[in-house]
Amino acid sequence: MNKGINVKVLSRVEGDGGIKVYVKNNKVEQVLVDIFEGPRMIEALVKGKTFQENVSLVSRICAICTVSHRYASIKAIEKALKVEVPEKIQLLRKLLHLAEYIESHILHVYFLALPDFFRKPSAIALLPTHKETVVEAITLKKYGTELMKLLMGRKIHGENPQVGGFGRIPTNKELDEFAEKAKEYIPQLAAFIDVLASFEIPDYCERETTFMCCNPPNNEFGFEGDSILISTGEEYPVEEYKKLTNERVVPHSYAKRSRYNDKPFTVGALARLILIGDRLTGLAKEKFEKYYTEKWKVNPLYNNLAQAIEALWSFEQIPELVEKIKALPDSEIVEVKNLNGKATAAVEAPRGILYHSYEIKDGKMVNVDIITPTAQFLDDVEEYIRVAAEKLIAEKNEETELHLEMIARAYDPCISCSCHMVKLIEE
Amino acid sequence: MWTSEHKPIVGVFGFSGCAGDQLRLVHMEDELVTLFTTAEIKFFHMAQSHQEVDHVDIALVEGSINTKKQLEELKEIREKSTFLVALGTCACFGGIQYLNEKDKAFEERFKHVYGSNVKKEDFTVGEAIPPQPLCNFVKVDAMVPGCPIEKDNLMPIYTKLIKGIKPQKYPAPVCVECKLEGNDCLLLHGIPCIGPVVSAGCGAICPSHNLPCVGCWGPYEAANYKSMLNKLEEIGVDKETALRKLKLFGGSKAEEELEKVIK
Numbered sequence: 001m002n003k004g005i006n007v008k009v010l011s012r013v014e015g016d017g018g019i020k021v022y023v024k025n026n027k028v029e030q031v032l033v034d035i036f037e038g039p040r041m042i043e044a045l046v047k048g049k050t051f052q053e054n055v056s057l058v059s060r061i062c063a064i065c066t067v068s069h070r071y072a073s074i075k076a077i078e079k080a081l082k083v084e085v086p087e088k089i090q091l092l093r094k095l096l097h098l099a100e101y102i103e104s105h106i107l108h109v110y111f112l113a114l115p116d117f118f119r120k121p122s123a124i125a126l127l128p129t130h131k132e133t134v135v136e137a138i139t140l141k142k143y144g145t146e147l148m149k150l151l152m153g154r155k156i157h158g159e160n161p162q163v164g165g166f167g168r169i170p171t172n173k174e175l176d177e178f179a180e181k182a183k184e185y186i187p188q189l190a191a192f193i194d195v196l197a198s199f200e201i202p203d204y205c206e207r208e209t210t211f212m213c214c215n216p217p218n219n220e221f222g223f224e225g226d227s228i229l230i231s232t233g234e235e236y237p238v239e240e241y242k243k244l245t246n247e248r249v250v251p252h253s254y255a256k257r258s259r260y261n262d263k264p265f266t267v268g269a270l271a272r273l274i275l276i277g278d279r280l281t282g283l284a285k286e287k288f289e290k291y292y293t294e295k296w297k298v299n300p301l302y303n304n305l306a307q308a309i310e311a312l313w314s315f316e317q318i319p320e321l322v323e324k325i326k327a328l329p330d331s332e333i334v335e336v337k338n339l340n341g342k343a344t345a346a347v348e349a350p351r352g353i354l355y356h357s358y359e360i361k362d363g364k365m366v367n368v369d370i371i372t373p374t375a376q377f378l379d380d381v382e383e384y385i386r387v388a389a390e391k392l393i394a395e396k397n398e399e400t401e402l403h404l405e406m407i408a409r410a411y412d413p414c415i416s417c418s419c420h421m422v423k424l425i426e427e
Numbered sequence: 428m429w430t431s432e433h434k435p436i437v438g439v440f441g442f443s444g445c446a447g448d449q450l451r452l453v454h455m456e457d458e459l460v461t462l463f464t465t466a467e468i469k470f471f472h473m474a475q476s477h478q479e480v481d482h483v484d485i486a487l488v489e490g491s492i493n494t495k496k497q498l499e500e501l502k503e504i505r506e507k508s509t510f511l512v513a514l515g516t517c518a519c520f521g522g523i524q525y526l527n528e529k530d531k532a533f534e535e536r537f538k539h540v541y542g543s544n545v546k547k548e549d550f551t552v553g554e555a556i557p558p559q560p561l562c563n564f565v566k567v568d569a570m571v572p573g574c575p576i577e578k579d580n581l582m583p584i585y586t587k588l589i590k591g592i593k594p595q596k597y598p599a600p601v602c603v604e605c606k607l608e609g610n611d612c613l614l615l616h617g618i619p620c621i622g623p624v625v626s627a628g629c630g631a632i633c634p635s636h637n638l639p640c641v642g643c644w645g646p647y648e649a650a651n652y653k654s655m656l657n658k659l660e661e662i663g664v665d666k667e668t669a670l671r672k673l674k675l676f677g678g679s680k681a682e683e684e685l686e687k688v689i690k
Binding site for chain 1: 444445446447448450453454456457459460463464471473474475476477492493496497522523526532533536539540545549550551552553555558574575577632635636637638641643671672675
């Protein structure tokens with residue numbers, strides 16, 4: 001008999017997608033991660049807008065990675081127009097980016113991924129049995145979103161970060177509060193990582209793939225860089241991003257798809273820790289060394305643990321970073337004098353490399369190319385689902401759909417950024 | 428409406444947008460547990476596993492309608508819900524993706540992004556249509572604009588709704604909140620702020636951060652665009668720039684109102 005799997009709506013992800021697995025004679029014929037999210041075509045509508053307007057518009061591509069979009073956009077514009085900003089501004093942006101990592105990773109690990117391990121529909125459904133964990137999740141996430149609010153003006157799509165600086169610089173007192181709280185939350189999150197690492201990770205979705213991430217400067221760990229590291233040992237400047245992504249259009253998705261050397265690849269927390277995890281410091285380094293195994297290289301479900309370690313690292317950076325920021329003088333928004341130029345910038349969004357490539361003429365956007373992490377890893381998700389579906393169908397697993405959804409969810413896809421869900425289809 | 432004897436059934440649905448309005452619900456950390464326990468949230472893909480629902484008392488709907496599939500789903504939500512709330516600027520006015528729709532900008536953008544040899548009907552995930560606000564297709568019972576919505580403009584409506592009380596509108600421009608914050612008017616300093624024609628509800632955040640309002644809450648219901656254009660001209664903003672600024676987040680309503688004024 002021919003069977004199929006159809007996970008109609010991929011839930012606990014951002015945006016609208018689904019997974020279809022076509023099965024014939026117990027063999028998987030095709031896997032499609034459908035992206036239903038309607039096309040908004042932001043790259044086209046920002047043409048002719050000023051670079052400041054562009055920053056406001058492109059940050060609306062996605063709510064969860066609004067900071068990463070805003071950051072990449074500001075970086076690309078400043079690179080193109082040769083705007084130099086004071087160190088305080090650079091460090092405040094870095095702090096804001098760490099806040100987004102805490103917000104996004106905590107949201108994903110605790111609220112979106114964790115309920116699966118208990119077979120519950122949501123984190124709220126865990127309240128009766130795991131109240132302390134849920135309260136901890138809410139507290140840690142609130143830390144991230146409140147720090148974003150301080151620096152952006154509000155929790156999502158704040159306009160405070162601008163090309164050349166900030167509308168309002170936070171006071172030392174405001175920053176101190178967050179430094180103190182970070183110290184308080186570090187041991188809590190470190191203890192949670194031990195719990196998370198104790199969950200059994202199934203081995204039905206193992207296969208080799210390629211990993212990519214930004215190479216942060218000074219051989220440090222971090223979430224930005226001017227070149228891209230690849231697990232093949234190659235390294236390319238961000239300007240060559242097209243060679244690394246080769247975007248194409250597929251009929252089952254309004255998100256475009258990417259391949260490198262005609263093969264799917266992975267970006268995100270797992271890729272970063274595999275490629276530059278040896279640069280971690282502090283407790284995050286300890287946890288990484290304790291839990292990292294060769295299995296991480298073949299199983300995307302380890303992404304949840306990788307994200308938790310990155311969230312810990314982010315918390316650990318904040319007290320020292322706040323001290324540095326406090327020691328530097330405030331500055332007004334730098335005036336932009338040169339209005340023409342071209343540049344590409346990349347930052348690591350929590351779910352992977354995000355490219356913004358711009359051409360600006362007379363202060364207005366002429367060409368805009370944006371490649372989001374989800375558009376890069378969707379092909380890889382389809383491949384892992386194929387491998388898993390074959391194994392799960394062969395062993396007649398009763399939870400096949402759940403397991404396939406868990407794979408897609410582990411990538412923390414951002415469907416608005418690119419497009420969302422799973423389905424078994426009987427032919 | 429419904430009686431307050433049973434917990435109302437709430438569905439949260441998302442169409443095209445950044446999912447920021449749904450995320451803003453999830454970001455109400457202090458109210459999150461109350462949000463999920465005072466009402467029966469039966470449909471909320473971002474935060475919980477998929478459920479089939481026959482009927483919801485309150486439908487919170489985010490995003491603009493950008494595909495034929497979404498349009499069918501919106502009609503189904505309308506049929507199955509008692510009170511439908513458009514959540515966010517995209518659902519209320521079409522959002523940034525509506526920009527210049529009056530000039531048929533959609534077709535051109537589609538070609539630019541997907542290539543001229545890709546046809547809209549080639550996609551198997553619902554044929555793309557020019558983005559539209561919900562009210563262009565179905566009856567909308569309440570609008571909560573915002574990019575994204577803020578707790579302070581959703582909660583007065585939501586708390587009334589779950590008690591079965593019909594909510595009131597939020598009829599003020601950003602200027603009212605800006606005065607309450609005690610800010611100096613940026614327009615008086617020659618900075619092109621469009622707060623006078625934009626819905627309040629954000630707390631006048633941008634002017635409070637020394638930045639002009641970009642208009643992300645969409646048009647204020649009784650906006651005087653003529654006077655706004657005159658003021659912008661007076662401080663030296665050329666007409667093209669002024670119109671672009673007013674349309675950026677203004678969606679269908681701004682384009683309609685501006686068309687009248689220009690004529």
